[in-house]
Amino acid sequence: MGFLDLAVYVVGFWVILHVLRFLSRRRYPSASYSLPGSRSLSKPSSTNIVLEQCYLRAELKGLNRLHDDFVTWLEKSSSFRQLASLVYDLGSVLSLIGVVLAIVFLGWTLVQLGAKAFTVPSSTPSTLFHVGTVYKRQLQEGNTATPHDGTQRSFVGDHPISFLIPGVTIPFSHLIPLLVTLLIAQGLHEVGHAFAAALDSIPILSCGLTLTLIVPAAFVSLPSHAVKRCSPRSRLRIISSGPFHNLVLWAAIALWTVLGIDRIFWSLAGYQYVGHFGRAIVNINTESSLHQYLPIGSIITKLDDYRLVSFDSSHDPWTEYLTRPIVFNTGIQLGWCVARDWVLSHDESCCTSHNQTSGVSCFASKPSASTPLIQRCLPPLTILDVKSSQAARRCSSASDCTETDFCLISKSKNVMMRIEYYISDSVVPGIPHDDLDARLKSIVWSGPKEEILEDVEVGTYLPRFPFLPRRLPTTIGLFVECSARLCRTLHAAGTRGPLQSLESRSWKCRS
Numbered sequence: 001m002g003f004l005d006l007a008v009y010v011v012g013f014w015v016i017l018h019v020l021r022f023l024s025r026r027r028y029p030s031a032s033y034s035l036p037g038s039r040s041l042s043k044p045s046s047t048n049i050v051l052e053q054c055y056l057r058a059e060l061k062g063l064n065r066l067h068d069d070f071v072t073w074l075e076k077s078s079s080f081r082q083l084a085s086l087v088y089d090l091g092s093v094l095s096l097i098g099v100v101l102a103i104v105f106l107g108w109t110l111v112q113l114g115a116k117a118f119t120v121p122s123s124t125p126s127t128l129f130h131v132g133t134v135y136k137r138q139l140q141e142g143n144t145a146t147p148h149d150g151t152q153r154s155f156v157g158d159h160p161i162s163f164l165i166p167g168v169t170i171p172f173s174h175l176i177p178l179l180v181t182l183l184i185a186q187g188l189h190e191v192g193h194a195f196a197a198a199l200d201s202i203p204i205l206s207c208g209l210t211l212t213l214i215v216p217a218a219f220v221s222l223p224s225h226a227v228k229r230c231s232p233r234s235r236l237r238i239i240s241s242g243p244f245h246n247l248v249l250w251a252a253i254a255l256w257t258v259l260g261i262d263r264i265f266w267s268l269a270g271y272q273y274v275g276h277f278g279r280a281i282v283n284i285n286t287e288s289s290l291h292q293y294l295p296i297g298s299i300i301t302k303l304d305d306y307r308l309v310s311f312d313s314s315h316d317p318w319t320e321y322l323t324r325p326i327v328f329n330t331g332i333q334l335g336w337c338v339a340r341d342w343v344l345s346h347d348e349s350c351c352t353s354h355n356q357t358s359g360v361s362c363f364a365s366k367p368s369a370s371t372p373l374i375q376r377c378l379p380p381l382t383i384l385d386v387k388s389s390q391a392a393r394r395c396s397s398a399s400d401c402t403e404t405d406f407c408l409i410s411k412s413k414n415v416m417m418r419i420e421y422y423i424s425d426s427v428v429p430g431i432p433h434d435d436l437d438a439r440l441k442s443i444v445w446s447g448p449k450e451e452i453l454e455d456v457e458v459g460t461y462l463p464r465f466p467f468l469p470r471r472l473p474t475t476i477g478l479f480v481e482c483s484a485r486l487c488r489t490l491h492a493a494g495t496r497g498p499l500q501s502l503e504s505r506s507w508k509c510r511s
Contacts, residue, residue, distance in 0.1 A: 003172060010214055014054055021051055048206075059208040059221075071198045085199050088237045091244030098247060098491045164485060169323055171454050174478060181482035183209075183216040188249060189242035189490055190220045196241035200234045202226045246487035253484040262477075266461050270468050274299055275460035278308045278422065279318045282470040288455035293443050294419070297427040297470065300458060301440075302420040310460070322453040334394050335366055335409040336383050337401035343376050343408065350377040351411065361416065361446065366407040368398035374406060381444045383408075384418040417445045417452070426462060 048059040074081045166175040194204055197220075205221040227235060256262055263273050274280050278301035284291045294300075300308055300318075308317045343363075351362040352375075360377040367373055394400075395407040410416060423439045445452060459474035 003167065006172075006175065006214075017051055017056065054213045056211040057208065058210075059206045061206045063207055064204055067194060067198060067204050071201050071203065074198055075201065081199060084195075085237070088196055088199065088241055088244065089233070091247070092233075092236050092240040094247055095240035095243045095491065098243065164482075167450075167454075170319070171457075173454065173457075174482070177475075177478050178482050178486075179214060179216060181479055182486050183218065185246060185249070185483055185486040185490055186216070186218040188245050188487075190218045192241035192243075192245035193220045193222070193238060196238045197222055197227075199237070200230055202230070202238075243491040246491040250484050250487040250491065253480055253487075256480075266473050270464050271461040271473055272464055273460060274424075274462055275310045277301065279458035280424070280460065280462045280470075281421070281456060282459045282474050283457040285455040288451070290445070290452070290455060294421060294456065295423065295427045297424055297462065298441075299422040299424055299462075300419060301422050302418070304418050318458050319453065322449050334396055335407045337393050337395045337405040338363075338378075338383060338408050340404055340406055343374065343378065343406050346376040346378055348375045348377060351375040362411040363408040364411050366395070366398050366409060375411070378408075380410070380416055380446070381418075381442065384416070384442070384444055417449060419443050419445055419452075424462060426466070 046061040048057075048061075050057040050059075074084075164170055164178060166172045166178065170178075190207065194207070197204065202222055203226070205223055207220045208218070210217045210219065222238070227238065230238070266273070278299040280299050281294055281296050284294060284296060302308065303318075303321050306317070306321050308321075310317055343365075346360075348362075350360055351364070359379055361380045363376055363378045363383075365372075365374040398407045401407045420440065420442045423441065457471070457474060459471075459477065461473040463470055
C-alpha cells in the first residue's frame with residue numbers, strides 16, 4: 001500500500017463517519033449523541049461518542065464496575081496490596097531514571113548533530129554518496145566501508161535515538177503495524193494508571209479511545225478530588241505506573257531477544273534461522289520489477305559488497321544499508337579495471353542519446369595522459385558479477401590498472417546496486433550445497449534503493465516445511481520490534497508529560 005492508497009482510505013473513512021452522523025441526526029433528531037449506537041437522553045448510555053472533523057472519541061463507562069470490583073478485592077487482600085505498592089514505588093523510581101536518561105540521550109544526540117553540522121571538512125574534497133551507490137562500494141568485503149583514504153566508516157549510526165518514519169527510515173508498509181502496536185502499548189500504559197489508582201481505592205470515571213486522523217490514543221479519567229487527597233508518594237505512583245508498564249514490556253522483549261528465546265521458539269515451531277548467512281526473501285510486491293528476478297524463499301547474502309550477516313537479532317543490516325547515507329572524505333570516484341578489447345567491442349549509442357537501452361549502462365574511462373576518453377554501453381552485471389569472466393577489481397585512476405585495461409566509471413544517473421542471493425532448498429530442492437555456481441546468483445538493480453526496501457520483505461527465518469507460512473516470523477517480529485520501540489518511547493515521554501502537570505486539576509491520564 002502506497003501513500004496515495006492510504007490517503008484515499010483515510011479520506012473515505014472520515015467521509016463515511018460524517019455521512020453516518022448526518023443520517024443519524026436526521027433519523028434521531030432528539031438523540032443526545034450523533035453516531036449510531038448512542039442512545040437518547042431518556043435512556044442513559046454507558047458509551048459517549050464524539051466526532052469533530054478528523055477527531056473521533058469513544059468514552060466508555062461500562063468497565064467502571066470491573067474496576068470497582070478489583071478495588072474491593074484489593075481492600076480484602078492487604079498483603080498483595082502492600083507488595084504491589086512496593087513494586088509500583090520501584091516503578092516510580094525507574095520511571096524518573098528513564099526521564100533523566102531520555103533527556104541525556106536527546107541532549108547527546110543534539111550535540112552530535114550540531115557537531116556534524118558545523119564541523120569544518122578536511123583539506124581533501126568531500127563528496128556525499130548514498131549507501132548503495134555502486135561507485136563507492138568498499139574495496140574489501142565486510143560490513144564496513146573502506147574509502148580510498150584508508151579510513152573505515154561503519155554503517156551503524158553513532159547516536160542512540162532512531163526515528164520511526166514510514167517511507168523514510170522504515171518501509172511505508174509498516175505504518176499499519178506501527179499504529180496497531182502504538183494502540184496496544186498505550187492500552188497497557190493506561191492499565192497501569194488504573195491499577196495504581198486501585199491501590200489507593202480511587203475509582204475511574206471512564207476510559208476510552210481516540211483517533212486523530214490516523215493516530216490512535218487511549219485514556220483513563222480519574223476523579224481529581226480523590227487524587228488530590230492522596231499523598232505525594234501515591235500521586236507519583238499513579239502518574240508513573242503507565243510508563244512503568246511500558247518499561248516492563250520493553251524489558252521482557254529485550255530479555256527475550258538477548259537470551260535467544262526467540263530462536264528457540266521459532267526452531268520448535270519449524271523454522272530455521274538464516275540471519276548468520278543473509279536475509280531471506282519472504283515476500284515481494286507483485287507490481288515490482290524485482291518480482292520476476294528474485295525468487296521468494298532465496299537468501300540475499302550481499303548488497304554490493306556489503307554482507308547481510310547478523311548474529312545479533314537487534315542488528316538489521318538490510319534496513320541499515322538501504323536507508324543510511326555515508327560521507328566519504330575523498331573526491332575520488334572509484335571505478336573498475338576492465339579489459340580494453342572487451343570494452344572497445346561495444347558501441348556508445350546509449351552514451352550519446354537520451355534513450356535508455358535495456359540491459360546496458362554507460363561507462364566512461366578515467367582520463368590520463370596515455371588514455372583518451374572512451375565511452376561505451378556495457379552490461380553492468382558482467383562487470384559487477386563476481387563470477388563473471390569480466391568481473392573487475394576497483395581502481396581510483398588508470399595507473400591502478402594494467403596496460404590492457406581501462407579504469408571505467410559509471411555515467412548512469414540512476415543508482416546501480418548488485419544484489420547477490422543464494423538459492424535455498426525451499427526454492428529449488430536437490431542442488432548440492434557445495435555447488436555455488438548453481439546456488440549463488442546476482443542481479444543489478446538500477447533505480448532508487450528505497451524501492452527495494454519498500455517492495456522486498458525480508459526476514460531471518462525460513463520454514464522447514466512447505467505448509468508453514470514464510471511471513472509469520474517476520475510479521476510477529478515486526479510487531480515485537482515496534483512494541484519495544486514504542487514502549488521505550490512511552491516510558492520516557494509518558495512520565496515527563498504527567499510530571500509537569502502534577503498539580504493540574506485535570507486528571508485525565510493520556511498516553
